[in-house]
Amino acid sequence: MDDTTRDELLRLFESKLKRAAKLYLETCSRCGVCVSACHVYASMPQAKYIAAYRAEIVRRIYKRYFTKKGRFWKSLGESKELSELALSELYEAAYSCTGCRRCMVFCPFGIDTQLIMSIAKLLLIGAHAEPEILSLLADTSVAKGESLEIFREGFLESIKTLENEVVERWRVEAGQTPIPVDQKGADLLYVALAGAHSIVPAAVVFNAAKENWTLSFFEAVNFGAFVGDPVKTRQILDRIVNEARRLGVKEVVICECGTAFRVMKSMAKNEPFKVSSITEVHARYIREGRIKLRKNTLEGTVTYHDPCQLARNGGVMDEPRFILRALTDDFAEMSPDPVMNWCCGGGGGLVAMGEDTLDFRMKSASVKADQVKKTGAKILATACENCHTQLSNLNDHYQMGVDVRFLSSMVADALE
Amino acid sequence: MSDDIKADKVMDLKGLPCPMPVVKISKGIKEVAVGQVVEAVTSDPGALADFPAWAKTSGNEIMKTEQEGKITRFFIRRVK
Numbered sequence: 341m342d343d344t345t346r347d348e349l350l351r352l353f354e355s356k357l358k359r360a361a362k363l364y365l366e367t368c369s370r371c372g373v374c375v376s377a378c379h380v381y382a383s384m385p386q387a388k389y390i391a392a393y394r395a396e397i398v399r400r401i402y403k404r405y406f407t408k409k410g411r412f413w414k415s416l417g418e419s420k421e422l423s424e425l426a427l428s429e430l431y432e433a434a435y436s437c438t439g440c441r442r443c444m445v446f447c448p449f450g451i452d453t454q455l456i457m458s459i460a461k462l463l464l465i466g467a468h469a470e471p472e473i474l475s476l477l478a479d480t481s482v483a484k485g486e487s488l489e490i491f492r493e494g495f496l497e498s499i500k501t502l503e504n505e506v507v508e509r510w511r512v513e514a515g516q517t518p519i520p521v522d523q524k525g526a527d528l529l530y531v532a533l534a535g536a537h538s539i540v541p542a543a544v545v546f547n548a549a550k551e552n553w554t555l556s557f558f559e560a561v562n563f564g565a566f567v568g569d570p571v572k573t574r575q576i577l578d579r580i581v582n583e584a585r586r587l588g589v590k591e592v593v594i595c596e597c598g599t600a601f602r603v604m605k606s607m608a609k610n611e612p613f614k615v616s617s618i619t620e621v622h623a624r625y626i627r628e629g630r631i632k633l634r635k636n637t638l639e640g641t642v643t644y645h646d647p648c649q650l651a652r653n654g655g656v657m658d659e660p661r662f663i664l665r666a667l668t669d670d671f672a673e674m675s676p677d678p679v680m681n682w683c684c685g686g687g688g689g690l691v692a693m694g695e696d697t698l699d700f701r702m703k704s705a706s707v708k709a710d711q712v713k714k715t716g717a718k719i720l721a722t723a724c725e726n727c728h729t730q731l732s733n734l735n736d737h738y739q740m741g742v743d744v745r746f747l748s749s750m751v752a753d754a755l756e
Numbered sequence: 757m758s759d760d761i762k763a764d765k766v767m768d769l770k771g772l773p774c775p776m777p778v779v780k781i782s783k784g785i786k787e788v789a790v791g792q793v794v795e796a797v798t799s800d801p802g803a804l805a806d807f808p809a810w811a812k813t814s815g816n817e818i819m820k821t822e823q824e825g826k827i828t829r830f831f832i833r834r835v836k
Contacts, residue, residue, distance in 0.1 A: 476778075476810070479813040480778060480806065480814075483812050484805055484806070484809040487809065487812070490808055491804055494805070494821070494823070495801070495805050497823065498802075498803075498804045501801070533802065534775070534805075535771075535774060535799075535801075536799070559774070559802055692775055694779045694780070694783075728773065
């Protein structure tokens with residue numbers, strides 16, 4: 341690695357050294373509590389999959405370049421040169437971590453491995469060594485924000501083709517648009533994904549609840565966050581923030597996409613609108629009597645997978661259970677405490693990397709498959725697209741014999 | 757199927773979860789030679805926004821878009 345590249349990477353490293361990052365980099369006592377926390381290590385017990393080991397690669401580069409001891413006596417202590425070899429180690433550490441933060445719950449100091457891995461991901465971007473597909477997906481999202489007029493009409497036409505499907509499931513008042521888009525004065529902006537399965541059931545429930553809503557032009561998922569690029573993360577987020585401001589909505593509701601929810605919730609705190617997940621909104625509708633659900637029409641036991649970004653990292657744990665209790669008396673938890681639920685193994689951009697990561701995703705999430713099997717459930721509900729894809733892959737791979745379902749679709753299907 | 761454009765490769769991307777249509781077309785376009793055409797068949801309403809943005813970002817050319825009900829066909833020429 342030449343000096344210019346190294347200097348540029350160290351500049352990027354320094355940009356991440358806020359108070360919390362420094363604390364996490366200087367604190368680990370290697371107590372080993374995190375060893376059993378990671379689903380990857382629990383499924384494939386190799387030292388490189390221990391949370392503290394992953395973080396140590398970043399930590400040693402920090403010690404080498406950002407501490408006096410490392411700068412002046414680099415042969416002493418545990419410092420590491422920033423080299424091509426170090427980059428390959430950073431890649432393996434960052435892209436074998438799903439950012440689920442289960443290790444953070446175990447760590448007595450609350451060290452956030454995901455935050456440390458975000459430094460690794462930024463260094464990989466600086467070295468042009470990040471997964472190409474993740475940057476391409478992020479660039480595509482940014483490009484959409486810059487050229488709304490190009491796709492506006494086609495998108496509206498495409499949404500029109502879904503309207504009959506919505507009306508068939510819940511009749512709307514005369515003159516009411518089944519899937520409103522770009523409605524100024526709406527109370528709620530719903531941000532979906534590209535697929536009809538993310539739009540139709542949500543529209544059915546909004547209409548049943550007589551919500552004054554409108555659909556976003558943009559997809560919720562933030563690929564900038566997956567690849568760890570703070571600039572693109574902001575640009576992708578701002579497309580939705582600006583749309584919400586322009587329409588004057590009171591609430592932005594994120595579809596079943598864990599990362600989209602976490603990013604919006606944490607980065608749009610000071611906006612003039614509230615940020616909610618669709619799971620929270622559905623629970624609210626039930627609680628307020630705005631929708632009624634038929635109970636016990638599901639066959640077999642139902643279990644629920646907590647998407648890490650929604651539950652552990654987003655705080656949405658009671659609402660899905662409240663919804664499931666409205667749907668069935670036959671609900672089985674995977675873990676006594678939802679905070680301790682295993683990650684599905686598909687986060688951190690791994691699912692978005694497609695078949696390239698399939699083998700690793702299957703091997704590294706065997707503990708999740710075991711957890712699901714132990715419930716004896718026939719239906720595995722979840723509230724995240726990424727988790728749904730990964731759980732469906734696990735279902736095929738480990739022959740779990742479950743029906744993997746979106747919680748929002750279950751709500752739409754059970755409307756009275 | 758377009759009458760005036762002959763596709764060298766057809767990709768069925770209907771019903772795939774997010775973001776697989778874009779992931780698969782990104783791979784698929786590299787499996788044809790520069791100048792050749794891929795026909796991508798999608799059912800996602802969001803594809804009408806995603807594919808033009810992807811083409812702009814990846815430097816490929818959408819020659820034609822056909823919409824028939826919920827199905828959209830993109831004819832994409834590999835440019836580089």
